[in-house]
Amino acid sequence: MMKNITADFPILRTKAHNHRLIYLDSAATAQKPQVVIDTVNDLHATCNANIHRGIHYLAEQTTLRYEKARERVCDFINGGDACQIVFTSGATASINLVASSFGEKFIGCGDNVIISQAEHHSNIVPWQMIAERKGAQIRVLPFTDEGRIEVEKLDGLIDEHTKMVAITQASNVLGTMPDIGQITEIVHNRGVPVLVDGCQGIVHAPTDVRALDVDFYCFSGHKLYAPTGIGVLYGKQKWLEQMPPYMGGGDMVETVSLTKGTTYAGLPLKFEAGTANFTGAIALSRAIEYVKELGEDAHNYTAKLNNAFAQMLQERIEGVRIYGVQPHKTPLTSFTIEGTHPMDIAMIVDKLGVAIRSGTHCAQPVMTHYGVTSMCRASFAPYNTEQDVEEAIAAIERAAKMLR
Template identity: 45%
Template sequence: MSALDNLMLDVVRVREDFPILERRVHGDVPLIYLDSAATSQTPTAVIDAMSAYYRTINSNIHRGLHSLADEATAAYEGSREKVRNFINARLTREIIFTRGTTEAINLVANSWGANWLNAGDEVLISVMEHHANIVPWQLLAERLDITLKVIPCDDDGVLDMNAYRDLLGEKVRLVCVNHVSNALGSINPVAEMARLAHEHDALILIDGAQAVPHQQVDVRAIDADFYVFSGHKMYGPTGVGVLYGKEALLEAMPPWQGGGEMIRTVSFENGTLFADLPYKFEAGTPAIAEVIGLGKAIDWLDCTHMGLITRWEQQLMTHATERMLQVDGLRIIGSSPNKAGAISFVVDGAHAQDIGLLIDQLGVAIRTGHHCAQPVLRRFGVDATCRASFAAYNTPEEIDLFVDALERVLTMVR
């Protein structure tokens, strides 16, 4: 039995860490924020850490010899170690800071993909991928004449593992799959998918943007070759993300961008000798304050306990599902038995945009549209959905107010 088994998340205390939740909108309406899958809110500790950087140690990192540079470098590299520990990577050298999940995937596509894929090779992508894990591979396919093949899902939004096994032929070099679908909330069996990919001598890249805020991630237990995620979906700042890659893969990969910081020496006579990992992939002055903020977000998650967050959010998901299914004409898109973070839905006779605009007037922030996941929405015969997504700071009372507001709005639009 875990030491956390008899504990419950203290959501009242958690909410005290997020000053924005005290906001009132549209005059004097309390804010109910159910859009954390797009961007989670940020605790005071993260805001203070970034402010403290600018107030006390603002300096460029790694090459300065003065006190501010030393302190800023230590804080920046301290965050790298926090990330390593957070996802149980083997080495800090395997942690590359990027601007976010999108840049991390593009880095792999343009460094590993452009140099290890050849005409006729195949890349498998699931139907439920975010556009960030589709478009870079489409662009690469146009350049290299590689073939993209799609892993389908069933009517519940569960990946078809039999189809996946059938697609894993001798030409497959890479599998790209999200850990948790941003549009459906489905949790994919990434460890099993990695095992099968490796049996066929293929690598696997996992988009973990929607997983790391909701569950403990262990990249070594999964045996991920590449794992990517963003700070702003896990209580951290925007503009920063992470690429984890196995050391041997990253060592062999050439830099994607050139400039300062990623070099050891440069000369016109002998060309450029690149820096060691992880720096050869971090060209230019990085987002120093944001990386420090990401480290502080990990501190907050560690102090709050991921196990408690996971259990609390599952209770929220269950309560929200039960309440939403009582709404006349509402259909949840994606009914996987393993879900996290988000519920997408449509309502007969009501357009998603209208619902989103009107429910905002009642203080409820949800997401509407295609969620940068058009292929999977088309799979379910819709162009847009409403999406309510949850975080550690949400409460059952907020869900009840959301459903009440939704029913009120539907009387206006149907």
């Protein structure tokens, strides 16, 4: 039984347009519990100095906590040696790092990279950019109308020129979660590495990167109750060691000489140029502790809320169409209502205090598949309640009536 944790999130006391805020946009970014807010404030008040450089007390304390955060993140995803954890500014930065650096080393003219049709733009565009630079090709693994990624077609897409399969752990529109273990098995049998975009997956499913045998895994802290501007890239040491640095600057070097050139630091610092977001990393490790305290109950609870929402939507609102796997594997529901525009629905319910997302959800190929230009999306977190579901449905019902 999930205890009510709404009080842990001060932002939920906000009045939006004079209504109680009902926040159903956690798939875009999650709200922050007081313990994470306190951690950030406390760090600025007690533990702030540039890491890995100074030998003074504060520098050492901050460095220790930053490296401890790396170990905690590593344990959370069972990443093995913490040198395989690179802190970045977010999943987008992580994928760009791999596409650019791995691509620089391993992708050549005539090669190809396979992505799925259900990817967020963050797992499409970096691959398109490197493909364009190198004269490589992007191949696309399709999904069915039910939103199921057709993993059985993967083997047929791979050939001797395939250099990477980059795929999402969970679609941010469809709630689809392909079987990553099955994918790595198929792909590794053909000698190709796999990158998994864990942005939506890690929030709703315990993830063991070594059991799944992924080569690269990334996520953003802000969707996991941590601040913005901190993200994670896990990469197998054997790959990271062979990849050239992505950005140059302080902290990622061993020696710099204006005459003899530069030698680079070992892992993971080779990929952490400049002053790292140590505050964000330490706050992320606190957020992870919070997630662990919530435990499995949180996943069952949010699934229940989302299923209730989807069912009420279908029962009470005429002309509704829900996209993707049902019941959804992650707690979100993307939908349209016949005769109305998603933007209008979202705008009206916002005036009633209900925050839902509308638009392309940074996944235009998904919109194209269904022949729509945008969708509404409600996404749930453990701080939502059954009352949120009921009031959101009532607001959507009212908006749909006004618009028809």
